[in-house]
Amino acid sequence: MPEPNAPAVHLRDVRLQRGGRTILSGIDLLVPTGSVTAVLGPSGSGKSTLLAALTGELRASQGSVDVFGRPLPQRQRELLETRKSIGVLLQGNGLLTDLTAAENVALPLRMHTKLPAPVIARLVEMKLHAVGLRAAADLYPRELSGGMARRVALARALALDPPLMIYDEPLTGLDPIASGVIMSLIARLNASLGLTSIIVTHHVHETLPVADRALVIADGRIVFSGTPAELQQTTDPLVRQFLDGRPDGPIAFDAPQREVA
Numbered sequence: 059m060p061e062p063n064a065p066a067v068h069l070r071d072v073r074l075q076r077g078g079r080t081i082l083s084g085i086d087l088l089v090p091t092g093s094v095t096a097v098l099g100p101s102g103s104g105k106s107t108l109l110a111a112l113t114g115e116l117r118a119s120q121g122s123v124d125v126f127g128r129p130l131p132q133r134q135r136e137l138l139e140t141r142k143s144i145g146v147l148l149q150g151n152g153l154l155t156d157l158t159a160a161e162n163v164a165l166p167l168r169m170h171t172k173l174p175a176p177v178i179a180r181l182v183e184m185k186l187h188a189v190g191l192r193a194a195a196d197l198y199p200r201e202l203s204g205g206m207a208r209r210v211a212l213a214r215a216l217a218l219d220p221p222l223m224i225y226d227e228p229l230t231g232l233d234p235i236a237s238g239v240i241m242s243l244i245a246r247l248n249a250s251l252g253l254t255s256i257i258v259t260h261h262v263h264e265t266l267p268v269a270d271r272a273l274v275i276a277d278g279r280i281v282f283s284g285t286p287a288e289l290q291q292t293t294d295p296l297v298r299q300f301l302d303g304r305p306d307g308p309i310a311f312d313a314p315q316r317e318v319a
């Protein structure tokens with residue numbers, strides 16, 4: 059059970075390593091419950107690595123990671139239990155191609171609950187309705203547009219009613235109209251279901267309007283943390299280079315990643 063009034067996510071002085079290399083260090087992050095946070099940064103800066111630490115897929119080599127006021131459990135069984143409270147929308151949707159939209163959404167309910175089939179069917183209908191796709195229940199992923207498939211994946215991520223939603227590049231491969239639909243859906247679900255959302259994205263201009271907070275990761279650390287309005291006004295050269303999409307500046311885009319302190 060979440061601790062009352064605890065932030066959804068609290069990282070203190072976290073260091074994350076992959077393949078023996080430090081990817082991020084000195085990460086302090088507080089995500090208030092109910093907020094939408096955009097995690098921005100150039101390719102390879104460590105955004106997905108940060109998400110992996112929030113789900114416990116990657117352990118911090120230093121510092122602490124709390125979710126809803128509790129440290130991520132060390133033991134696998136307890137970690138799996140905690141993960142049920144974190145819905146993740148992966149980059150590639152991850153829909154099973156030989157199952158219909160409804161069967162895909164039912165999957166987490168079948169795996170993690172003992173609910174009777176009619177109750178599962180009703181819950182699936184509600185989740186598909188929440189993403190505006192009740193009529194698509196019997197369609198297979200190949201029969202869905204990119205935007206519809208992303209919405210089915212979103213319905214599946216919501217299946218267990220997780221209070222925390224994590225979106226990894228939710229707009230990848232979508233046209234501007236589908237992107238607008240997904241972003242407003244993310245914001246609407248966050249407000250109507252009382253969720254907390256963390257969105258990792260390259261799509262700064264589409265994401266900032268729905269975000270309460272923004273983070274920019276570069277150079278192995280958080281180089282900006284504040285509101286979208288503060289981000290737009292920042293004069294920090296590292297952050298400006300990223301926001302303005304300039305190839306020249308403090309971020310060496312083409313250089314191999316260097317070890318951070």
Ligand SMILES: Nc1ncnc2c1ncn2[C@@H]1O[C@H](COP(=O)(O)OP(=O)(O)OP(=O)(O)O)[C@@H](O)[C@H]1O
Nearest residue numbers: 076077081099100101102103104105106107108315
């Ligand atoms: N399993 C791994 N072993 C070693 N290094 C890794 C591993 N996974 C990722 N990395 C490295 O960690 C760094 C950060 O990668 P990460 O995927 O977190 O960045 P990102 O900001 O999400 O990038 P993108 O926006 O391109 O998805 C990169 O230099 C990457 O090469």
